[in-house]
Amino acid sequence: MDDLYRPIPYPLLIVISGPSGAGKDTVIRRMKERGLPFHFVVTATTRAPRPGEVNGQDYLFYSGEEFTQLMEKGEFLETARVYSDYKGIPKQQVRQALASGQDVVLRVDVQGAQTVRRLCPDALLLFLTTDSEEDLSGRLQQRQTESAEGLSLRLATAREEMSRLGEFDYVVPNRDQRLDETVDLILGIIQAEHARVHHRRVTL
Amino acid sequence: MDDLYRPIPYPLLIVISGPSGAGKDTVIRRMKERGLPFHFVVTATTRAPRPGEVNGQDYLFYSGEEFTQLMEKGEFLETARVYSDYKGIPKQQVRQALASGQDVVLRVDVQGAQTVRRLCPDALLLFLTTDSEEDLSGRLQQRQTESAEGLSLRLATAREEMSRLGEFDYVVPNRDQRLDETVDLILGIIQAEHARVHHRRVTL
Numbered sequence: 001m002d003d004l005y006r007p008i009p010y011p012l013l014i015v016i017s018g019p020s021g022a023g024k025d026t027v028i029r030r031m032k033e034r035g036l037p038f039h040f041v042v043t044a045t046t047r048a049p050r051p052g053e054v055n056g057q058d059y060l061f062y063s064g065e066e067f068t069q070l071m072e073k074g075e076f077l078e079t080a081r082v083y084s085d086y087k088g089i090p091k092q093q094v095r096q097a098l099a100s101g102q103d104v105v106l107r108v109d110v111q112g113a114q115t116v117r118r119l120c121p122d123a124l125l126l127f128l129t130t131d132s133e134e135d136l137s138g139r140l141q142q143r144q145t146e147s148a149e150g151l152s153l154r155l156a157t158a159r160e161e162m163s164r165l166g167e168f169d170y171v172v173p174n175r176d177q178r179l180d181e182t183v184d185l186i187l188g189i190i191q192a193e194h195a196r197v198h199h200r201r202v203t204l
Numbered sequence: 205m206d207d208l209y210r211p212i213p214y215p216l217l218i219v220i221s222g223p224s225g226a227g228k229d230t231v232i233r234r235m236k237e238r239g240l241p242f243h244f245v246v247t248a249t250t251r252a253p254r255p256g257e258v259n260g261q262d263y264l265f266y267s268g269e270e271f272t273q274l275m276e277k278g279e280f281l282e283t284a285r286v287y288s289d290y291k292g293i294p295k296q297q298v299r300q301a302l303a304s305g306q307d308v309v310l311r312v313d314v315q316g317a318q319t320v321r322r323l324c325p326d327a328l329l330l331f332l333t334t335d336s337e338e339d340l341s342g343r344l345q346q347r348q349t350e351s352a353e354g355l356s357l358r359l360a361t362a363r364e365e366m367s368r369l370g371e372f373d374y375v376v377p378n379r380d381q382r383l384d385e386t387v388d389l390i391l392g393i394i395q396a397e398h399a400r401v402h403h404r405r406v407t408l
Binding site: 127165166168169170171172185187188189191192193195196197198 | 331369370372373374375376389391392393395396397399400401402
């Protein structure tokens with residue numbers, strides 16, 4: 001009966017999501033900086049590399065044709081259109097990391113999280129938030145790339161995204177100047193999920 | 205919509221359970237030593253106070269008659285017979301602590317945990333274990349109070365108790381010399397539970 005004492009550590013598929021401005025990229029960057037033993041998914045994209053970006057490290061850069069072929073083969077867990085470009089989560093990469101026993105971390109928008117849930121019901125869906133709508137608005141305004149029109153559209157989108165919180169497993173406040181607390185809470189959640197008696201069994 | 209950003213922190217009913225020898229009392233003692241902001245339930249008992257034990261602090265000491273009256277009024281969340289004495293978890297104490305917004309920690313044996321679950325389906329049930337049956341056996345042997353006969357009975361009981369792991373929410377390994385890791389995992393689980401989108405709502 002010793003297996004009762006040594007449960008198998010099933011790897012998790014951890015989805016970092018939340019409205020635009022909640023800080024998904026920042027949180028994942030800090031997780032990487034802290035050298036945590038997760039596989040961070042490298043997203044596929046059709047956009048051109050920016051100066052300094054490394055293929056296979058920052059992104060997997062594909063031509064529109066290559067991307068379309070992979071999409072038609074059902075090789076993406078989730079895809080999203082960003083202006084005229086496409087982004088996608090490569091299934092095979094996630095499968096391989098899970099097979100090696102690693103927890104996999106990926107970043108998707110709120111809509112994409114539901115696509116992941118549909119394909120993988122046992123995915124762990126985390127919803128990042130700020131402390132208030134004012135904070136969210138403040139962060140979106142700080143982004144130099146946003147025009148006034150873009151900002152109001154983003155805020156309306158964020159409101160719609162907040163209303164979908166109920167479709168997620170955990171809500172993680174990502175407060176200004178308290179990034180490590182956010183990461184610590186995510187680590188606590190992952191640790192707790194590994195201690196669950198009825199653990200998630202991710203299949204793809 | 206600001207309530208979406210500031211969820212209500214529903215208090216938890218945290219049940220520390222597990223087979224005899226897993227270290228329930230030791231873990232709770234360390235949690236108290238670390239000054240954690242929980243309400244630790246003071247158990248009611250009919251046994252006589254031992255030297256140095258303080259009524260209302262170590263236990264609530266009741267006569268057999270008083271205890272029986274409370275039991276008949278349904279004032280205990282759970283009761284257990286220990287040799288010729290009785291122990292019980294006072295409902296009113298748990299209710300008051302929860303009403304004040306505090307997380308409540310209590311210790312019950314494996315059978316008692318199921319009684320708590322029946323009365324309070326949203327209780328958080330933690331199952332402490334050792335690394336192996338040998339460790340459990342070693343700990344039981346170290347207890348000077350156990351006769352050889354008592355030990356084999358306890359081991360058989362522990363085996364039966366281990367088989368009921370599936371009725372719990374989380375399994376928490378309590379390894380020798382690593383008591384603070386055990387407490388840290390419990391804190392991680394509690395923190396994660398408070399971050400759940402669909403949180404437990406304890407009613408008694």
